[in-house]
Amino acid sequence: MARRIAVVFDSAGTLLHMYRVAKEASTGNILENIESTAIVSKKKGCGLVALNTEKEIILHSRRTMSLFDFITEYRVSIGISCSKGKFTQDIACEVIRGTSIPMGDVHDVLEAVTSRCPDSIYLAAGLIVDSEAQSIPYVLSTGGQVFGKTLQTIQSLYAMEVDVYIASGDRMAALLQLAEFINIPRERVFAFADPLMKEKVVLELKSQYEKVVMVGDGINDLLAFRAADVGIMTTQQGDKRPEELRKAASVVLDDIIKVVDVVKGL
Structure with a gap:
């Protein structure tokens, strides 16, 4: 029954009440409380990609290290949180491989969230990948209470x-x-x-x-x-x-x- x-x-x-931070690749500006899923939903071939690892591992990496090298060297898996149109882990990895996003950008957004929400029960880092433009327009971090x-x-x-x-x-x-x-x-x-x-x-x-x-x-x-x-x-x-x-x-x-x-x- x-x-x-x-x-x-x-x-x-x-x-969870979330605090969200993004670093815009084109300007280097830190943006607060952008709605990442809404950005992804507006363009085909975009995906919200999560780094499946802990904050300490990310912050242990060299700031000058590329995001792709970090994923490879630290054997970090990625997950697709949401996407629009054709978008897979393989597609995301190929775009990440072809970009020069430094881990310093990921450090920056993580540190911004940690300083604003030191008691977060939840902390994550990720990025928006645009497969059509072959770019990563935003690096992201979120913390939640x-x-x-x-x-x-x-x-x-x-x-x-x-x-x-x-x-x-x-x-x-x-x-x-x-x-x-x-x-x-x-x-x-x-x-x-x-x-x-x-x-x-x-x-x-x-x-x-x-x-x-x-x-x-x-x-x-x-x-x-x-x-x-x-x-x-x-x-x-x-x-x-x-x-x-x-x-x-x-x-x-x-x-x-x-x-x-x-x-x-x-």
């Missing part, structure tokens, strides 16, 4: 015998820190979940549950919203959300704790 309800959460901007009512929300859902999952474009090591803090089992965490994978997670859960709810805040949650029985868009991150995402959502909430009331209504 199918269990009654499952709720799938995105992490960044949904469970759990929203004040995130833990209360998860606990309330558990008290209602609701099963909770995470499907996020972030790397597994970072997500497991979050999952442990809010008591979500490892087997219910899906890392490097691009829009198609998020949709797949929701569809597979629909075969196991009477109702599946997707909670997110970015354009990479659009397909999962459409696949879910209920799509909940959260706005507590404070960034402007794409209108297309808002239209796809069943409900728009300004506080994650209100997810509990929506689920009660089911």
